[in-house]
Amino acid sequence: MVRMGLMAALAVSALGVSGCATPEQNARYMAGKFRAQADLRNAAGETVGTAVAEEVDGAIRVMVEARGLPAGEHGTHVHTTGKCVAPDFASAGPHWNPTTHQHGKENPAGPHAGDMPNLSVGADGSDRTIFTLPAGTFQQLMDEDGASLVIHAGEDDYKTDPSGNSGGRIACGVFQSV
Numbered sequence: 001m002v003r004m005g006l007m008a009a010l011a012v013s014a015l016g017v018s019g020c021a022t023p024e025q026n027a028r029y030m031a032g033k034f035r036a037q038a039d040l041r042n043a044a045g046e047t048v049g050t051a052v053a054e055e056v057d058g059a060i061r062v063m064v065e066a067r068g069l070p071a072g073e074h075g076t077h078v079h080t081t082g083k084c085v086a087p088d089f090a091s092a093g094p095h096w097n098p099t100t101h102q103h104g105k106e107n108p109a110g111p112h113a114g115d116m117p118n119l120s121v122g123a124d125g126s127d128r129t130i131f132t133l134p135a136g137t138f139q140q141l142m143d144e145d146g147a148s149l150v151i152h153a154g155e156d157d158y159k160t161d162p163s164g165n166s167g168g169r170i171a172c173g174v175f176q177s178v
Helices: 002-018 023-029
Strands: 035-042 047-056 059-066 072-074 076-079 119-121 127-132 148-152 169-174
Touching: 035 148, 047 148, 047 169, 059 119, 059 148, 119 127
Parallel strands: none
Antiparallel strands: 035 047, 035 169, 047 059, 059 127, 072 119, 076 148, 148 169
16 A cells, blocks of 8 residues: 555656656756756847757757747757857857758758757747757767757748748757756
């Protein structure tokens, strides 16, 4: 009887860890050896979310939690430079692409290592996604000039090189090791 109670308590505790926790809370429990976090800001400097990247089994898993964004589909990509200068965030450079592929999972010569799924932002301005990047290592991601996560104004078509016709950059955050 005591054992059943303990098992139930552990199950409830595990649900609390993985359920509706924030990226900051999840970062403490994620299985990866290396982690970095990016605080996402819009052109006005307002915080609009968080991204956490971590190494898991030799791959990079990225979790994005966004809020305060326009409703709709938004291209989301890891960019090659850890710099986010508003208002256009061009300082983040091109997509992170250590394998020199073209952009997009539907492109026969793709995808870039930094290609991610679109955020599907609801009427409340928020979305949350977890995705494993298709290539690259954590060490490549966190190289000398770092990396950033960029959210674009429009939907990524998953095939047009170099950016999926996803429009201007509306939010950006620099990955910092945690």
